Amino acid sequence: MNNTLKKILAIGLTSAMTLSLAACTQDDGGNGGGDNSTQGDLDAPLEEGTAPPIDEEAPTGHLVYFTYETDFETSSEENLTKFETKYGGTIEVKLCSTSLEYFPQMGTLVTSGSSPDLVRYEWRSFPHGMSYNIYTPLDSYIDIDSDLWKDMKPLADQFKYNSKYYYFPYQTKTNFAINYNALTIREANLEDPMDLLKENKWTWSTFEQMLKDWCNKDSNHIGYNGVGGQSFILTTGKKTIDVTDNDIVNNLKDQDIARCMQWLERLHKDGLIGVTEAQNQETGHSNGYEAPDAAFVDGNLLFLGMDPSWTYGAAKESLYNKGIDEEMRFVPFPRDDQSDTYYCGIDTFGYLVPSGAPNVKGAVDWINFLREEEVDPENIAKAKDNALDDSPAYKAKCTNLECGDTENGDSKGRHIYTDEEKDVTECPVCGTPREEKFKLVWDSDVYDLWMDMKSTTGRFTMLFDNGYGFNDDVGKILREGETPLVDGPVFGDFSFTQLVEANFDALEVYLDEYRKLMKQNAAGETVTPPTEG
Numbered sequence: 001m002n003n004t005l006k007k008i009l010a011i012g013l014t015s016a017m018t019l020s021l022a023a024c025t026q027d028d029g030g031n032g033g034g035d036n037s038t039q040g041d042l043d044a045p046l047e048e049g050t051a052p053p054i055d056e057e058a059p060t061g062h063l064v065y066f067t068y069e070t071d072f073e074t075s076s077e078e079n080l081t082k083f084e085t086k087y088g089g090t091i092e093v094k095l096c097s098t099s100l101e102y103f104p105q106m107g108t109l110v111t112s113g114s115s116p117d118l119v120r121y122e123w124r125s126f127p128h129g130m131s132y133n134i135y136t137p138l139d140s141y142i143d144i145d146s147d148l149w150k151d152m153k154p155l156a157d158q159f160k161y162n163s164k165y166y167y168f169p170y171q172t173k174t175n176f177a178i179n180y181n182a183l184t185i186r187e188a189n190l191e192d193p194m195d196l197l198k199e200n201k202w203t204w205s206t207f208e209q210m211l212k213d214w215c216n217k218d219s220n221h222i223g224y225n226g227v228g229g230q231s232f233i234l235t236t237g238k239k240t241i242d243v244t245d246n247d248i249v250n251n252l253k254d255q256d257i258a259r260c261m262q263w264l265e266r267l268h269k270d271g272l273i274g275v276t277e278a279q280n281q282e283t284g285h286s287n288g289y290e291a292p293d294a295a296f297v298d299g300n301l302l303f304l305g306m307d308p309s310w311t312y313g314a315a316k317e318s319l320y321n322k323g324i325d326e327e328m329r330f331v332p333f334p335r336d337d338q339s340d341t342y343y344c345g346i347d348t349f350g351y352l353v354p355s356g357a358p359n360v361k362g363a364v365d366w367i368n369f370l371r372e373e374e375v376d377p378e379n380i381a382k383a384k385d386n387a388l389d390d391s392p393a394y395k396a397k398c399t400n401l402e403c404g405d406t407e408n409g410d411s412k413g414r415h416i417y418t419d420e421e422k423d424v425t426e427c428p429v430c431g432t433p434r435e436e437k438f439k440l441v442w443d444s445d446v447y448d449l450w451m452d453m454k455s456t457t458g459r460f461t462m463l464f465d466n467g468y469g470f471n472d473d474v475g476k477i478l479r480e481g482e483t484p485l486v487d488g489p490v491f492g493d494f495s496f497t498q499l500v501e502a503n504f505d506a507l508e509v510y511l512d513e514y515r516k517l518m519k520q521n522a523a524g525e526t527v528t529p530p531t532e533g
Helices: 003-011 077-087 099-111 150-159 182-187 193-198 204-215 229-234 255-269 277-283 308-321 360-375 377-388 444-453 472-479 496-522
Strands: 062-067 090-095 118-120 171-174 177-181 222-226 241-243 248-250 301-306 328-331 342-349 460-463
Touching: 062 099, 062 360, 077 090, 077 360, 150 460, 171 308, 177 182, 177 308, 193 204, 193 328, 193 444, 204 222, 204 255, 204 301, 229 255, 229 342, 248 496, 255 496, 301 308, 308 328, 308 444, 328 444, 360 377, 377 444, 472 496
Parallel strands: 062 090, 062 118, 222 301, 342 460
Antiparallel strands: 171 342, 177 301, 177 328, 241 248
């Protein structure tokens, strides 16, 4: 296997914003669902999660939040202030020691009677964490059919465990999208995918034809690069592994998933997906993952499958700094021609309440508060106004080396602009015109589409693949190692059929353990987690 393929397979489906797990130390932080594939398993017996009655009239009080987010208080400062003002609640952060110890330490806190009040949802929270009863079911405290939460029901239903709601995601996030420079599309006389989407013609077949038309123009042209098979698989409406409330279904032998992967396999063999060795030598592009700030610079790449909330801004800023014209856009992954529905991968944000939490009332108040902020019309309008604001942004210092400011200048005498001077257009000391800097300004159509791709009530059907939610062994089979199931056929010369046959039974052995736990939990038995050596 070549080194560039090993790089993408090692990274798997991660992106810099949403799919990396930050270490549980003072040096780093994370946000979003987080890929917890490096976290250790629970290592202590846990009792069944309980939902004791709470006094709705009780004060919110003080909460303890167990996390690896070392920047939580800084990044959440505005919300924490609002929460204290609106609910009278305060949150204390308790940090774990290392990333490998996050789940084990949480289990120890629960079993020792020292449960925190809040923990963040992680990919391995469901079904892995729920299998060991470390969370409290919240059905008794939050009504999913209420006006506040009903729009999240289609997504919350995908996280039910034994018919109970443990997790109420307050916010959604587009997982991955097809990113491209619309100027490149027009110059190549290709149809803009956004126009195709509006006409309901953005499908596997139109996507494939665009790859062919693009790659046939130049031997250095790369059709698609980025994340692998899982995002395409979801467009069939199927998940690789589906936790369906009270069952765990392995869909890897499903005919639609096989059809999708064999299609991708063919596109790779035809040189339409990924980077050939010759292209790697000629252009420097790597097979699979590409950093968005470099991917579109030389104009050889047509489509990049990556998290748009990160890619959109990173690509625009890079092209701006290099003086390259751009009209960055993104669309969902193309619709399966055999389906009338656009299925899109989604990620979520939210919190869970550990079993035995002393302040369940306060934790539920925090969860409801975040949802209230998320759906507040003023917040929504303000966010859009900020995203579309095209007023110029300026550098913080005068660029004239001979400015001569001795009162409010840097060590070289360059005037440092104050907050009151944020809108001035020239230096008040030397009169030098103020130099602009890059500012991310969203295109209104792209922003509206982004909002639609995050909505549970829009034109797209949101799916979260539960393949992330089990132990390390399951994750390694799906997306790591020399022959990962869902990425190998996309960026390497592997047969999906052969990979499934070679790994299906081993995968079933691991999943059977979780099926057994699900049945034990349904029967009210106490579950004892395994200890990893």
